[in-house]
Amino acid sequence: MASVTYDHVVKRYTADVTVVKDFNVDIKDKEFMVLVGPSGCGKSTALRMLAGLEAITEGKILIGDRVVNNVAAKDRDIAMVFQSYALYPHMSVYDNMAFPLQMAHMKKSEIDKRVRNASRILGLDNFLKRKPRALSGGQRQRVALGRAIVRSPKVFLLDEPLSNLDAKLRGQTRVELQKLHRDLQTTFIYVTHDQVEAMTMGDRIAIMNAGILQQVGTPGEIYDHPANLFVAGFIGTPTMNFIPANVTNGSAKASGFEVKLPKALPAGSKGTLGFRPEAVTDRTTDGGTTLDMKVDVVERLGSDQYLYGSVGGDQLTARVDPRMAVAPGDRVRLGLDTRGLHFFDGESEQALL
Amino acid sequence: MDFGVLLTDLPTLVVVILGVPALIGAYIVGSEFLVRRLSDKRRPQVRPWFWVGPALFLVAAYLLLPAIGTVFQSFENNNGNFIGLGNYESQFANFPTGGAWVAIRNNVFFWLIFYTLFTLAFGLILAVLFDRVLYENIVKSLIFMPMAISSVALGVIWNFMYQYQSPGESQLGTMNALVTFVLHHDPVSWLQDQWPTPTFNILNNLALIGAATWGITGFALVILSAALKGIPADLLEAARVDGAGELTIFRRVIFPLMMPTIVVVGTTLVIFALKAFDVVYVMTAGNYGTDVLAYRMYNQLYTAGNSGGASAVAIILLIAVVPVLIFNLRQFRAVEARR
The missing domain is CATH 2.40.50.140 (Nucleic acid-binding proteins)
Structure with a gap:
């Protein structure tokens, strides 16, 4: 549980390729923040900088009060759900979920307790011994969620976690993610290109375009008072x-x-x-x-x-x-x-x- | 056969140029004609046999039959008389230094273990390190370069590397230059010195294996590197976010995912190790306790004129290689099936 602050963050690959420009957002503790924008707008890069998977060119990112610019991904105490789920194909569902706990040198009995608890919440009890390739897309998605929640991380990052699901499952999972957020009482940062997901799930939404933050606000504020032409056109169908x-x-x-x-x-x-x-x-x-x-x-x-x-x-x-x-x-x-x-x-x- | 006859004997030339394609064409048309007359159900069962038929015939004619002939020859003396297991008895006589024992020890112990392990270890380490290097393709090409060198040239190069001059003289071989200059040690006669004992001369065998490893590491590197690239980047990122350090990621994620490929490369290297010949032939001619089975087979046949003995060695080698070959093929199929 922690707040997250982006303070004048810039990501530049080469002198003339800047994918995130002067990005400033304060994400409150326990908030469900959605980063939304068209593909290539820099939202995933912003998330990956927070995860420690991309270096920060300029500015600061804080988790809680701690500047994490030079903290390795493994030491940031965050969990991330990838679009592809990124499950370890050679490990069983149980081992996939136990992996982050083993990395934290947790006791075996505690690992077992947490994995079983998470699998009960996500309805994965009967699949613990299976390998990811023997699971359906929706089940894999749950394992990816389970691997993230077992750790009780400070911040929970989700990078387009629903885009590989079919429309019906996506609708269900959207609701379940909101329940999960309420139960876990943790900061969620959710990246999507789908404005419906952004509107329905976010406590607040940050809209990006071409590397520039356009507007931050609650779904209602953004819908009723778009700050500019881009936001007005992007939100609403x-x-x-x-x-x-x-x-x-x-x-x-x-x-x-x-x-x-x-x-x-x-x-x-x-x-x-x-x-x-x-x-x-x-x-x-x-x-x-x-x-x-x-x-x-x-x-x-x-x-x-x-x-x-x-x-x-x-x-x-x-x-x-x-x-x-x-x-x-x-x-x-x-x-x-x-x-x-x-x-x-x-x-x-x-x-x- | 004297192919010059084709130029003087024009009718034969015409037959070769026109007759061979005509024969192949007739085979294809004829077999298709026969297959078409079969019922719809039988046709897909029969047709593949017509198409693999020529290949099966060639394998049988040029591989299987000579192999069977070699088996028979291994039971005969040089006059073609059946002598039972006599050839094998003389190859397995006087353990541990007589017969083929030195060659068997070198192949099955030194070469199989060290050549395979060194090559796999270097290939894997380089593949993982080069994956993080900016000019990866250039560096990989450099390591792959020795694969382009004839193994005879490789042997000559490494003979220079291992050259020995008496203590006190300036050392022309790179290895001894290092030994004398850096370690202040007397020069080592790498290829002749049967250190530590003549019955367990690991030093000069390792010197040969080192040269062969230098030549083959590029092969292992390229295949292992391709397997490494096949691991999705987000798996490694997920492991990083999950709190794993780079060494743990290698041990728990990269290595297990590369394992099927490592096994295929490893068993291929085992087969190469068992068939080792050229480096030994060029660098020591099997002297100083560095003989290997393939070189012993060559020696028995051409130097000793002992065709029965050579055949027996060939069969011993074949028996050693075949189980590895079968395992390798199965494993390769398993890797392909998992894609």
């Missing part, structure tokens, strides 16, 4: 609508509509208006903004209905009542809820609203 717009006289003017902004922005600003599909509904209000949409595609999901179409010269997505009768080619009048409105500066792409 279907993605947020982005409409080029100019600000004149307290309202934003797009090609097909004009909307009054809830907060004054300097007149003449150019940028991107952003709103999520659920802000565009079939409920129109008097005096509210209405959009005249030409529907191209209708997607019915049962609980929701998404309309993809154009307003003026811009493409956008709306989430409407599933009972609304609409067909491709129709023109519909939709209401825009201005409470969920964002405006991103044209140059800096930072959120102004």
Whole structure:
């Protein structure tokens, strides 16, 4: 159990290849922190620097109060679950889980107690004598988790642990990991490229892109108040609508509509208006903004209905009542809820609203 | 056979150029024609035999039959008369210095143990160390280089390395230069000195084995290095995070995962050790108690003119090699099956 601090951390391979740039995050004790971003954004490198598998070029990483820059991986008292699981193929499930405890020179009876306890929690009791190759993907994943939890480490690192599971198992394991986090009362740092995993599991989320930390916050904060265009587009499915717009006289003017902004922005600003599909509904209000949409595609999901179409010269997505009768080619009048409105500066792409 | 006849006798040349491919073609077409007439069920059972048939024929004609002939010859004297186990009796006579005993001891004891162990140990250590070196491929090529040298040249090179000049004179051999200059010891006659005793002369045998090891380490290195590369990097990273030091990782993760390959390389080296010939032939000609079975076979046949004795030695060698060969093939298949 410990906090983790990234203090101005930089990872540079060569003079012009920098994969992590000035990375600063404080991860609290017992927190479930998710590092999320597209592939190649530096999230795994950030995690591997914490694990001690990559050297830190600049800055400091602290586990608790201790700077670990020059501490070897084996002495950092962390556990890691790898994407490939990295089980030792020549050892049985039992020995795989006992290995880190043997490395810590623990007594045999204590090792046995801990391994049996972990295998009971993970439902691996009947597989202890098997070799990893005789297990299914989901079982291997559990062994990898078991190998990590037996040690009661200070920090628990997970590098895309669900990406090799099928969709159903992934959903189940997501829930189980959250339970595990609650039971173990340990700091979890979880790396993923899947924003659904990030939103559902994290106490807080750190979003990275191109080596730069974009925003840190709770899932709610990030969803409702994205700090910039990248975060707004990365979180949420279907993605947020982005409409080029100019600000004149307290309202934003797009090609097909004009909307009054809830907060004054300097007149003449150019940028991107952003709103999520659920802000565009079939409920129109008097005096509210209405959009005249030409529907191209209708997607019915049962609980929701998404309309993809154009307003003026811009493409956008709306989430409407599933009972609304609409067909491709129709023109519909939709209401825009201005409470969920964002405006991103044209140059800096930072959120102004 | 005088192949020059083919140039003067044109019809024969034409037959060779056209006839051989025609015969092969006819064999393929003919056997396919026969196979097609079989039922759907029998066809896949029979067809492979037609295709391996020529290879089986060649192995039988050039390997199996001569081997059987050698077995018969080992029971005959030089006039072709059956003498039972007489040849074997003389090879196994006068333990421990008579007959083939010195050669058997050198092969089965010194060469088999030290040649195999040295080569495996050097190959493994170098493979693991080079894995962490920046210019790995260049360094590996350097170690592999002796494999490109003819083993006769290798023997000559190492003869220079082991050269001996009387004490007080300047030493031309690298080894004795080191011994006199660094250790301030009298020069050692590496190849002739039967140290510690003539019945257990480990020194000059090790000198030969050292030269042969130098020549073969590249082979072990390349195969073991490939096996090492086959171990996923994240296994080693997982072990590091699990709290294992680099030596523990080698002992508990790398070594066990390389074991199947080590066994295959090891048994291959055992076969090489049992068949050792060239280094001994060039460097000592089997003198000073450094004889080996393959060289003794050569000597019996060409120097002593004793074809029966040579055949008996050949069969002794064959009996020693075959079990290792079978084990090696099985192990190799097991490694392949695990991929």
